Amino acid sequence: MEVIIRPNTEVATELASQLIAEKISQKPFLCLGLATGRTMEKVYNKLVNLHKSGALDFSLVRTYNLDEYIGLSPDDPNSYRHYMNEHLFNKINIDLRNTHLPMGMADNLEDECHLYEESIKNNGGIDLQLLGIGRSGHIGFNEPLSALQSRTRDKALTPVTVAQNSPMFDPPESMPKRAITMGVGTILEADQIIMLVTGKEKAGILAKAIEGPISSMISATALQLHPKCTIIIDEDAAADLQCCDYYKWIFDNEPKWEPYR
Numbered sequence: 001m002e003v004i005i006r007p008n009t010e011v012a013t014e015l016a017s018q019l020i021a022e023k024i025s026q027k028p029f030l031c032l033g034l035a036t037g038r039t040m041e042k043v044y045n046k047l048v049n050l051h052k053s054g055a056l057d058f059s060l061v062r063t064y065n066l067d068e069y070i071g072l073s074p075d076d077p078n079s080y081r082h083y084m085n086e087h088l089f090n091k092i093n094i095d096l097r098n099t100h101l102p103m104g105m106a107d108n109l110e111d112e113c114h115l116y117e118e119s120i121k122n123n124g125g126i127d128l129q130l131l132g133i134g135r136s137g138h139i140g141f142n143e144p145l146s147a148l149q150s151r152t153r154d155k156a157l158t159p160v161t162v163a164q165n166s167p168m169f170d171p172p173e174s175m176p177k178r179a180i181t182m183g184v185g186t187i188l189e190a191d192q193i194i195m196l197v198t199g200k201e202k203a204g205i206l207a208k209a210i211e212g213p214i215s216s217m218i219s220a221t222a223l224q225l226h227p228k229c230t231i232i233i234d235e236d237a238a239a240d241l242q243c244c245d246y247y248k249w250i251f252d253n254e255p256k257w258e259p260y261r
């Protein structure tokens with residue numbers, strides 16, 4: 001695991017976006033794992049701008065999102081399908097048939113989860129997975145007690161997550177309390193992971209995720225098991241890290257420093 005602390009949200013977001021863009025340039029048919037949330041909106045905005053400037057071609061890229069709310073149709077403005085179309089897919093030259101999210105309206109959720117796993121496998125697996133972190137410490141919607149080997153399945157959301165995400169629903173009480181999410185085991189199978197975390201409200205849970213013991217109570221701690229995981233954060237999110245100076249020293253002084261490119 002490598003931790004890169006940047007002075008502010010803008011610089012941290014820029015670095016994450018650059019790394020994703022580089023990967024797509026190196027492998028135009030990249031299989032990209034995508035996340036949602038406010039943090040990612042800024043990343044997608046930067047990727048859209050790179051595309052518009054002619055620097056980034058998505059025509060062959062394939063994507064798999066981490067999760068989707070159960071009970072929301074793809075055109076529901078609060079669905080993650082709608083979020084992805086609005087923030088990224090409709091603004092770039094990606095083939096929508098190459099974009100995948102679990103179907104929150106599926107009649108048989110178990111089958112849907114199984115098919116999602118099969119589809120990832122049949123596409124050769126995820127090359128690069130982008131992640132944020134929820135205040136409960138979740139990656140995707142892997143809430144506390146998610147098995148570290150869990151696969152795509154439906155999951156009940158914690159009150160912490162409902163409090164975090166319900167302000168985006170009108171009325172807030174209409175937020176679904178369940179979601180389909182890739183499992184922790186599914187996420188760990190990606191070849192490479194980039195997690196982006198910004199803001200002081202994430203500092204406490206982020207320190208536990210990076211420096212705390214591995215535990216299914218905080219699914220992000222499972223990233224400590226991944227051999228190629230880069231965590232990009234801003235100064236605010238880094239506030240509670242014990243080894244902050246060490247991580248900064250590596251980034252500033254290690255002559256051979258290079259993220260996993």
Ligand code: GLP
Binds near residue numbers: 038
């Ligand atoms: C949701 C998603 C997570 C994401 C989190 C962070 O809960 N399921 O994948 O990491 O939001 O959201 P934000 O960036 O808004 O803090």
